[in-house]
Amino acid sequence: MSIINLNIKNPVLSLKDLSVSYDGEKLAIKKINAEIKKNSITAIMGPSGCGKSTLLRALNRMHDLYPDIVTTGSVFLNGIDVVEMSNIDLRRKVGMVFQRPNPFPTMSIYDNVIAGYKLNGMKQKKSERDEIVEKSLRDVTLWNEVKDSLQKKGTFLSGGQQQRLCIARALAFQPSVILLDEPTSALDPIATAKVEELLLNLKKKYTIVLVTHNMAQAARVSNQSMFMYLGELVEYGKTKEMFTNPTDKKTEEYLTGKFG
Amino acid sequence: MMTSEKITKRLLFAASLIIVFVTAGIIFSLVGGAIPVFSEFGISFIFSSDWNPSEGKEEYGALPFIAGTIITSVLALVICLPLAFSTSLFIGEYFHDKKVAKIIGTLVDLLAGVPSIVYGLWGFYVLRPFIVDLGLSSQGFGIFTSGLILAIMIIPYATSITAEIIALTPNDLKEAAYSLGATRFEVVLYVIIPSARSGIVASFILAFGRALGETMAITMLIGNTNKIPNGLFDTGNTMASVIANQFGEADGLKLSALIAIGLLLFVITGIINGAGKLIIKKLSK
Numbered sequence: 383m384s385i386i387n388l389n390i391k392n393p394v395l396s397l398k399d400l401s402v403s404y405d406g407e408k409l410a411i412k413k414i415n416a417e418i419k420k421n422s423i424t425a426i427m428g429p430s431g432c433g434k435s436t437l438l439r440a441l442n443r444m445h446d447l448y449p450d451i452v453t454t455g456s457v458f459l460n461g462i463d464v465v466e467m468s469n470i471d472l473r474r475k476v477g478m479v480f481q482r483p484n485p486f487p488t489m490s491i492y493d494n495v496i497a498g499y500k501l502n503g504m505k506q507k508k509s510e511r512d513e514i515v516e517k518s519l520r521d522v523t524l525w526n527e528v529k530d531s532l533q534k535k536g537t538f539l540s541g542g543q544q545q546r547l548c549i550a551r552a553l554a555f556q557p558s559v560i561l562l563d564e565p566t567s568a569l570d571p572i573a574t575a576k577v578e579e580l581l582l583n584l585k586k587k588y589t590i591v592l593v594t595h596n597m598a599q600a601a602r603v604s605n606q607s608m609f610m611y612l613g614e615l616v617e618y619g620k621t622k623e624m625f626t627n628p629t630d631k632k633t634e635e636y637l638t639g640k641f642g
Numbered sequence: 643m644m645t646s647e648k649i650t651k652r653l654l655f656a657a658s659l660i661i662v663f664v665t666a667g668i669i670f671s672l673v674g675g676a677i678p679v680f681s682e683f684g685i686s687f688i689f690s691s692d693w694n695p696s697e698g699k700e701e702y703g704a705l706p707f708i709a710g711t712i713i714t715s716v717l718a719l720v721i722c723l724p725l726a727f728s729t730s731l732f733i734g735e736y737f738h739d740k741k742v743a744k745i746i747g748t749l750v751d752l753l754a755g756v757p758s759i760v761y762g763l764w765g766f767y768v769l770r771p772f773i774v775d776l777g778l779s780s781q782g783f784g785i786f787t788s789g790l791i792l793a794i795m796i797i798p799y800a801t802s803i804t805a806e807i808i809a810l811t812p813n814d815l816k817e818a819a820y821s822l823g824a825t826r827f828e829v830v831l832y833v834i835i836p837s838a839r840s841g842i843v844a845s846f847i848l849a850f851g852r853a854l855g856e857t858m859a860i861t862m863l864i865g866n867t868n869k870i871p872n873g874l875f876d877t878g879n880t881m882a883s884v885i886a887n888q889f890g891e892a893d894g895l896k897l898s899a900l901i902a903i904g905l906l907l908f909v910i911t912g913i914i915n916g917a918g919k920l921i922i923k924k925l926s927k
Contacts, residue, residue, distance in 0.1 A: 484812070
């Protein structure tokens with residue numbers, strides 16, 4: 383593995399020997415060591431099945447939902463081992479956005495944004511809730527489009543709007559990290575451009591980890607890039623440098639379209 | 643010359659046509675058979691609780707049986723709801739894909755296939771004496787015993803459909819909730835139940851429809867008295883049980899009254915089943 387010129391001080395996330403296995407034998411990701419820089423976008427790319435989503439889902443311990451999955455090694459969030467935190471605590475600090483937009487179909491737009499608070503049984507004054515909803519929707523540039531239909535079901539929105547709603551839902555807790563798992567793979571180019579623009583804005587306040595199988599997207603939006611292949615982190619470096627001058631042969635082959 | 647494809651098509655069409663004729667035939671004979679009693683008593687046949695087969699003073703009303711049917715079925719539904727719902731959460735969510743859920747799921751399906759007469763026999767020789775031992779009623783026959791056996795009969799039915807619908811909740815919705823820090827219980831409460839709601843309602847409607855028409859076990863346990871029951875432990879009759887009990891010795895106006903009750907039952911269960919299936923159909927779109 384090659385890590386070049388990444389002197390990351392005070393990383394938001396540090397991964398130490400992180401491995402995940404779906405069956406207890408074969409490793410889906412193998413001893414990943416990496417640090418994630420604050421207020422930047424880190425892209426994880428690689429061909430299908432290389433373990434990029436598996437790596438992402440290890441960061442907020444989504445794998446805990448499935449008892450057969452074995453995770454070893456550790457993830458530190460601002461210096462604290464995530465296994466020492468409760469899942470509720472961890473997931474409030476590390477938000478997640480999925481491949482397909484998945485707003486809760488039975489909830490209104492308003493309730494979708496505030497869903498994290500509701501699900502955890504946290505009660506606030508209505509004015510506080512209104513504020514959180516408006517701020518989160520403004521953060522994803524959806525406020526002007528939906529402010530008059532907050533009580534309508536989220537599923538009436540277009541795909542791109544739904545995905546931005548899901549990002550707003552993740553932002554409502556003011557997390558320190560947002561994990562996005564191929565968030566634009568189900569969107570058209572215009573909606574994709576909107577989400578990408580949004581991510582560039584959001585990195586001022588949040589640390590973003592973005593899984594993508596779209597190299598061009600990684601090149602457009604990310605500051606750092608990881609290239610994964612067969613469960614291993616092959617190369618990790620500044621995006622610009624990696625795309626112009628990859629050190630590993632596999633990375634070069636992937637970036638030049640020889641496979642993937 | 644007819645191609646083999648055309649012949650097959652026509653054969654299949656003819657076979658399906660038989661179903662249509664049979665249904666039409668049943669409705670036709672039920673309506674035809676019910677005409678005498680309706681022309682004698684009019685619509686008040688449905689709302690009258692008189693039942694007097696003595697010649698010359700004949701009076702027939704369906705109300706006691708409609709009441710018996712509805713009371714026993716509602717009672718069964720009330721008993722069935724919490725049990726079926728928790729079992730289906732167990733099978734469909736908490737232990738979904740686990741061995742124990744598969745075993746219980748198989749048992750549930752097995753119970754759903756037990757013939758009515760077997761439930762009736764068990765109810766008569768085990769459940770009824772138990773009710774007597776508890777001191778709830780002197781002979782153990784009646785509405786409560788019938789409702790209980792009906793509940794046992796519809797629980798597997800409601801459980802199996804509800805479990806399937808619960809298991810259908812999209813995984814990405816559940817994961818979305820987990821990613822917001824929700825616990826399992828909160829996911830059930832705020833994600834699974836709301837998104838499965840109409841399906842769950844439909845499965846209980848279908849179970850209720852089953853209870854309405856259930857005959858054999860009820861006939862053996864309800865006590866067969868032609869009056870509106872006075873309470874949970876009183877005896878009574880349902881629409882199905884009065885027909886099963888009396889059709890052998892009925893003729894003339896009485897036979898027509900029984901057929902009319904059959905027609906009413908047919909219409910009611912038809913509406914209930916139709917409503918349930920409509921909701922499920924809408925859901926699966």
